[in-house]
Amino acid sequence: MDKALVQLEDVLREETAAHERLLETMDQKLEAMRQAKRETLADCCRRENDLVQAIGELEKRRLTLVAVLTQTLDPRAAAPLRMGELAERLPEPARGRLLVMRAQLRERIDAVRSRSGTLRRAADGLLAHMCGLMQVVGGALSDTGTYGRRGAAPTAKMTVSTFSTTA
Secondary structure, eight states, X not given: OHHHHHHHHHHHHHHHHXXXXXXXXXXXXXXXHHHXXXXXXXXXXXXXXXXXXXXXXXXXXXXXXXXXXHHHHOTTOSSOOXXXXXXHTSOTTHHHHHHHHHHHHHHHHHHHHHHHHHHHHHHHHHHHHHHHHHHHHHHHHHTSOSSOTTSSOOSSOOOOOSOOOOO
């Protein structure tokens, strides 16, 4: 049990650190979006994907260790205990350490969720802006107005041509 507990604490430390690196990467990604740095944004997306994959692997290890510890504490358990329940069944000082590490990880996870929402809103705003630009360009190329009398985009197909002749 002691070996599995030490391994669980190591995994929780690694997972918390990985979430911290993910937060830093997300901040860099948001800044790259603000500054329209395409290469930096692509690099941030690659690093973000790598970190998410690593966090997934750490989470698998964490779940396995929790299952092992659950079986050690209660061999008749039908399902693994949740982290809080597991910690409550452990003696001190392991109980306190596990509860603190769990709280730290949850804080990072909540911060990642919040930052992810910020990035989504920024990406949605950028997408709306680009769509508006494309409408303006399409309207300029087809000699039609971009918006109709009611302020909406025209419903008819726009013909885009880069070659125009007049008689």
